[in-house]
Amino acid sequence: MEKNLDKVEFLIGDKLEFNQGLLIEQSLDLFSVETLDFLSDISEVLFKSPQIRNFPDVATFAFYCRRSNLNLLKRNYINNINSRIGKGILFHIAPGNVPVNFAYSLFAGLVTGNINIVKLPSKGFEQVHIILNAIKIVLSKEKFNLIFSKRLFLLKYDRDTEVTSFFSKICDVRIIWGGDQTINEIRKSQIPPKSTEITFSDRYSIALINAKNYIDLYDKFKFTTDFYNDTFLFDQNACTAPQTIFWLGSNEEIDTAKLLFWKFLKQKLIKMQYEVLPIVSVDKLVTFYSQAINQGDIKLESSDASEIWRVDNYSIHNDMNLFKCGSGYFNEYSISKLDEILPAINRKFQTLSYFGFQKEHLFDWIKSSKPLGIDRIVPVGKTMDFSLTWDGYDLVNSLSRIIYI
């Protein structure tokens, strides 16, 4: 045990607190007063920090932790609070390349009253640094130190199966962010028989745009920014980022809508000075030709922005998710009614972002047609917004146990 902890760099907490924490601490109540105070203090410290302006992702997290949102969440889960207790010890493995993700995972672990061990990304992201600092400041207040210093362990370690096995052996829930390969590798380390696991595997996301409504839309600049944030903000590599755009409408409507849509997006890319690395252009060509070899009936649509590759699809395939590249590689498919999408949807499909549709209508459609995938239906621009329901999991319920009486 000592040997494994020696290989770990604690950024919040230390070895001693860790050993004590595992022996004596119990869960806190779900959405306990102390926890919500702790989180809202973190939010306040973050908003005061001067760097926050440069990092919209940190600002979004701070906004999520503000008092009014915490109260709202608590109200939503009021029934769960009374009948549930946190599972105990959570082992979070944050993704290596989304800076703020660990904070949301931790958030879910905290509001459910658990002890949290968080493996941070090994890269030294500025965002991670800012959030850690804020946590440290709040944690230094005595009332919080007493409660949270033995419940909160944020750490880094180099690739090491022994360390992963050590933390896995003692956790009640293991939460793995970061893709199929990571999950398969981590799973070589067993968790106790009664423990559970939440895995966020590689996912595929799509956008659905009503062509006519888009043409009629007055503020196309805002819409373009929303779409840009869904995609290019993270090089179209976030699992929530749409890879295929389904256009609904008549041929004429779709042609007009596409023309406008891509023109606006190109302008946005220029404004944001979005650039791709040379190797990424080669990656796109590799992806495109791989798709051509496999599917046969696709065409490269000419595009005046070299960062944007558009792939025109003439029929629907159920292995679309295999051909994603990121950094501006989009498939497009025209439909005249929603059901035409269904054959494409497999288990990998996660987020359906939409424009020009009623949310309830889309929900009813998914509910009645029951495709194997699609866990989230959100408007364009909201794909990355965190929610305690994520990837088909209700995190509050998954991280707590229910007492039957």
Next chain:
Amino acid sequence: MKKTDLSNLPDIPLYTYTKDEKNKFFLDRILHLFNHHINESKEFKRMMTSIDFDIKNILNIKDLPFIPVRLFKMFELASIPIESIVKTMTSSGTTGQAVSKIFLDRNTASLQTRVLSRIISSFLGSSRLPMIIIDCESTVKNRNHFSARSAGITGFSLFATKKLFALNEDMSLNEEGLKTFLQENKDKKIFLFGFTFIVYQHFYKELLKSNTKFDLSNSVLIHGGGWKKLITDSVDNKTFKLQLNTICGISRIHDYYGMVEQTGTIHMECEEGYLHTSEYSDIIIRNSKDFTVCDFGEKGIIQLLSLLPLSYPGHSILTEDIGEILGEDECKCGRKGKYFKIHGRLKNAEVRGCSDTYGEKFR
């Protein structure tokens, strides 16, 4: 299009065609190759269809599309029936990495040998020479497995009257063998061949340690395979030549640029230090953003064209190397054709987003 027998390549005196002669000869041939692969390879046809490729629109070599070399690692691309495959070559990848698979039939294999031998002899002279292979013998022993390294050695060995492997099985220097071989071939021109990294790591560094002084001033060294592994030693071509010259007196050293996907049409380094296209190959530098053609003197991604690949669609490939063409027909060495330099490889991307970097590390 009138039918051309693609395996019947004319023997043009190498490095003599001027720009116009070359373009006329090359474009006609390469377009026939495009046609051939579209007809014979389902995969290639799908790729060309997906970009609306039409031979009628090609007026210049610069208009020719290309497929990324990485595809040869992902797909088995062949333009011949399986029963015609006489040899399968693979690229030298480290363990766990995907390797390129290149399928050869009799025609393509013999074209490769023929063109390679003509290119080499234009540098070495037409008579065969005693040859020192800077590698160990087991590299070529496995006849079922043709890696780039073994293929290179086998290909270049055609010029040998007799051969010596300069390295023992443990990659240490075979000093005794070397001494005897040099003694036996005193006053003769000797041909040395090896892979750049191996020459430096297992030959030069060993000579440096050795108490014996070897005199190779009458030899010619041809080496290739790239400089990537020598970056840590910060050895560039100039240093490499200087150091080898100091340790064993060798002054004729030629690097070459080639790849397993286009075996045969290698690009030899001339006396001026530039790599040269021959009549059977061509190079285009492409802008890394939109793949438009770069001017001479501008760096970009290298597209390589070769007239030899008949059995697989490797006649127009996009490498992941960065290069720069310095000019055409005007190299001081007197050879016609394009002359160019390599500036390393494209850097790998650091992805943002929730993809699998953590997992990558486990591989």
